[in-house]
Amino acid sequence: MGFEQILFWLLALGVIVTSALVVLPPGGKNPLYGALLLIVSFFFMSGLYVLLFAHTMAVLQILVYAGAIMVLFTFVIMLLNLSKKELGDETRTIAKGVGVVAVVALAVKTALVIETQTLNIPAKPLPAGFGGVDAIADTLFHNYLVPFELTGVLLLVAVIGAVVLAKRTL
Amino acid sequence: MDPNYAPYVSVLACSIFVLGLGAVILILNYMLGPRRPTREKGIPYESGDEPHSKPRQRFSVKFYMTAILFLVFDLEVVFIYPWASKYSDWLKDDAFAGIAFGGMMVFVAVLTLGLVYEWKRGAMEWE
Numbered sequence: 001m002g003f004e005q006i007l008f009w010l011l012a013l014g015v016i017v018t019s020a021l022v023v024l025p026p027g028g029k030n031p032l033y034g035a036l037l038l039i040v041s042f043f044f045m046s047g048l049y050v051l052l053f054a055h056t057m058a059v060l061q062i063l064v065y066a067g068a069i070m071v072l073f074t075f076v077i078m079l080l081n082l083s084k085k086e087l088g089d090e091t092r093t094i095a096k097g098v099g100v101v102a103v104v105a106l107a108v109k110t111a112l113v114i115e116t117q118t119l120n121i122p123a124k125p126l127p128a129g130f131g132g133v134d135a136i137a138d139t140l141f142h143n144y145l146v147p148f149e150l151t152g153v154l155l156l157v158a159v160i161g162a163v164v165l166a167k168r169t170l
Numbered sequence: 171m172d173p174n175y176a177p178y179v180s181v182l183a184c185s186i187f188v189l190g191l192g193a194v195i196l197i198l199n200y201m202l203g204p205r206r207p208t209r210e211k212g213i214p215y216e217s218g219d220e221p222h223s224k225p226r227q228r229f230s231v232k233f234y235m236t237a238i239l240f241l242v243f244d245l246e247v248v249f250i251y252p253w254a255s256k257y258s259d260w261l262k263d264d265a266f267a268g269i270a271f272g273g274m275m276v277f278v279a280v281l282t283l284g285l286v287y288e289w290k291r292g293a294m295e296w297e
Binding site for chain 2: 004050053056060063064068069071072075076078079080081083126133134136137138140141145148149151152153155156158159160162163165166167
């Protein structure tokens with residue numbers, strides 16, 4: 001196994017374990033621990049982006065997700081500030097059981113597909129500057145200018161939505 | 171090893187150093203520091219005063235609004251950054267210079283509409 005593969009498995013294991021701990025104890029018991037574990041998971045995810053040479057994405061994953069979006073999550077947790085009593089006792093419902101079965105079935109199916117499928121994608125050399133900000137700027141402005149402008153509209157909707165929710169009127 | 175990983179060697183070295191230093195400080199503190207807890211030492215610090223309310227209070231929704239507005243303009247900068255990095259190259263190409271400038275101006279104008287809206291609605295006032 002090459003150096004890259006060892007790194008990939010380590011990072012992938014990190015993502016899975018920390019993500020699972022977000023909903024299982026200790027994260028499942030205290031939402032703030034869950035939020036902190038999600039940050040760790042984002043760092044592992046950023047490592048996976050580095051392995052794909054998506055350098056800008058790796059930096060943005062930490063800046064935007066682990067930085068800004070996690071602040072929002074923490075704010076929501078502190079806004080609600082549910083006590084143990086309000087959260088209620090852990091219950092075993094049928095829906096949760098069905099969820100576990102579905103996840104296991106999906107995992108088995110994925111493993112089977114990966115086992116039987118032999119992918120024949122020819123290796124191509126990467127273009128110069130792949131994954132850097134310049135390459136992203138070129139793709140964004142040459143090929144995806146309209147989606148980019150629509151992203152601006154989406155952000156505008158987010159601004160108006162936040163103000164309307166907080167002020168309760170348009 | 172792929173040359174694309176070269177810049178990350180220093181990132182890795184720095185991460186190991188930072189995590190290691192943090193761990194060493196915590197372990198030394200645990201091993202060497204005396205622990206004689208009293209009730210006064212255990213209460214939350216409020217500039218030396220006795221705390222006059224419980225720390226577990228509900229936070230105002232205004233904090234959330236400020237955070238989400240920050241996030242929107244944070245993402246705006248994320249898009250401006252690659253554009254700014256490439257803009258001087260695009261200016262050399264006469265056919266594309268207009269699109270490069272106009273495209274970003276439209277994007278910023280749309281988000282400025284949002285800024286004007288929240289300003290007019292008084293979303294930036296704390297009350």
